[in-house]
Amino acid sequence: MRNARKLLRKIAAPLLALAVGAGLSVVAATPASASTIKDGWIQICPWGNYRVHLEYTLGGPNDPWQVLSPTLNPGADCWWGPMPAGNQYAWIHVVGHFNTSSNTFLVGRRNSYDYETMYNGRTGIGFAAQGTTEDGGRKSWYTLH
Numbered sequence: 388m389r390n391a392r393k394l395l396r397k398i399a400a401p402l403l404a405l406a407v408g409a410g411l412s413v414v415a416a417t418p419a420s421a422s423t424i425k426d427g428w429i430q431i432c433p434w435g436n437y438r439v440h441l442e443y444t445l446g447g448p449n450d451p452w453q454v455l456s457p458t459l460n461p462g463a464d465c466w467w468g469p470m471p472a473g474n475q476y477a478w479i480h481v482v483g484h485f486n487t488s489s490n491t492f493l494v495g496r497r498n499s500y501d502y503e504t505m506y507n508g509r510t511g512i513g514f515a516a517q518g519t520t521e522d523g524g525r526k527s528w529y530t531l532h
Contacts, residue, residue, distance in 0.1 A: 424511025
């Protein structure tokens, strides 16, 4: 009986570790829905073939923009962070980085010409940057989660 328990522990422990590790890697690669993003927090997921970061402004779209997130490499885990402006309204840009130069481009919303998103400062919001840098960045887009 004692040997059977030892054998069971030897088999069960690695299987449990594998199952937990696999579950965590799936969670890390999946964007959260807006309802699961903490109030006042923002998420960006780099699903395109380009590096990406977020910027925000508290004024209008023509006012100065500030960097909100680190620059993420394609396929990296999603980034989460609090909105530094607290519960104020803010405009948010998704900024893509070309792969062949240090230049950047604005990523537009899917099937739209919107390049800014108005954030209410209270709920959680998530962005998934997708597509490619092809055609001067015009083959890129983002979706909201």
